[in-house]
Amino acid sequence: MTKAQNFINGKWVDGSLGKLDMLNPSYDRKAGEIARSGKEDVDAAVKAARAAFEGMWGKTSAEDRGRLLYKAAQVLLENVDELAELESKDTGKPLKQAKTDATLIARYFEFYAGAADKFHGDTIPFKDGYTVYTQRVPLGVTGHIIPWNYPLQMTGRTLAPALAAGNAVVFKPAEDACLAVVRAFELISELGFPAGTLNLVTGLGQEVGAALANHPGIDHMAFTGSPEVGIEIMKNSANHIRPVLLELGGKSPQVIFNDADLDAALPVVVNAIIQNAGQTCSAGSRLVIQEDIHDEFVDKLIERFKKIKVGPADSDPDIGPIINKKQLKRVEDFVKRAEEAGATILAQAEKPEGDGYFFPPTLMGRVNNDSYIAQNEVFGPVLAVIPFKDEADAIRIANDVEYGLIAAVWTKDNGRAHRVTNAIHAGQVYVNGYGAGGGVELPFGGMKKSGFGREKGFEALYDVTAVKTVVINHG
Ligand code: NAP
């Protein structure tokens, strides 16, 4: 059992509002407990973080910060199996996928361990008699709120760069998926980070999440989740005049031209929509395909979709359940609404027996790009097929959504690959591949309503630091 406690100021402490049960979505039964926290806990965590930032942690050299992060990477790697099991039980991810995620949290700490002492300012040529340089300084206390779809990965993604840059952090994972994250904190908490450097507060979004988002003592808020809550986070941050990073999902297109290697595209297209039961911000949820290869490719997709194995996470299926009953209903309603609007279900996998929150992967044919299902994030394994005529049509459809997170272009024509890539408004564009998940080195984030700010790669360090310009008049 993981601790049903918060980690504040270097100590494990009870939540001020008691405890919450965690559910295993594969079986609709209890998976564990977490601390239920509120304003009081957030106050204590922010105070501890501020003291760490102004004290020991603020004085820790970049070299030593890197060393601590590297130790974290090692201890996480040593415990990959245990972390993966917890993550799988808590979120319903197939064990194999949870193992990838557990490895990736370690990889984030490893990458930013190496980056900590390689991120620096510039010298700037100025007038005679002056020396001018810039420093990249940490912002102070950073707040972090993540969703339930990739708890381990996102913990690494949001915390490791903030810590590498020298910030002290206050972190709230999602109520639906906390167990592996709490365990990761247990492992990291014993490595010698000064008290208050990392603080974990668990509980409900409306309680502890809102308290963190509203807290005046936070210098930067990083949020991944729904647009609705993202707007709240931004409004709260406006009240306190502080920067935010928002990652709010997508409706990402896979654009397939008639000269593409269809055999190479097929498994990638399928995986990009069923991975994590479609509960991925960067899911490839729109298949934008050229009319003259539509039937050939869709026939192959139908075959594949019918064979996808859905089941409890520990049975090693292709996909597990949806995270909770509310999200399951949301996905079901999306498909019902699409059918009512005239879309056809071309294929659906088999739904397993049992109490798990299962939704079978569903292929929706000849969807109009203006329709509700093509414009809104389903957050489930539902792929909308949208045919196009020519390159201009493909670009128009790819861009004709409010989101702009990632995209893929499949073609053997180099010129076309560059033209279409340049024309697509998205934070990441892949050519002849699709990169949901992974890619710790690759800057990631949205355009348009997918949000702003960048995570991953070296780029993430810019978001959690400020430039200080030092101008020395030495005559
Ligand atoms: P959500 O409510 O936006 O949850 C994201 C995080 O924000 C969770 O930690 C949540 O806590 C917290 N939160 C909720 N209300 C808050 C508030 N008032 N102040 C501060 N924090 C708050 O997302 P959801 O309801 O879990 O999922 C709904 C939809 O959001 C999905 O169907 C999907 O379309 C989208 N989504 C996108 C992503 C992504 O990766 N971009 C991830 C998840 C969901 P609790 O969960 O503990 O309440």
Ligand code: MG
């Ligand atoms: Mg929620």
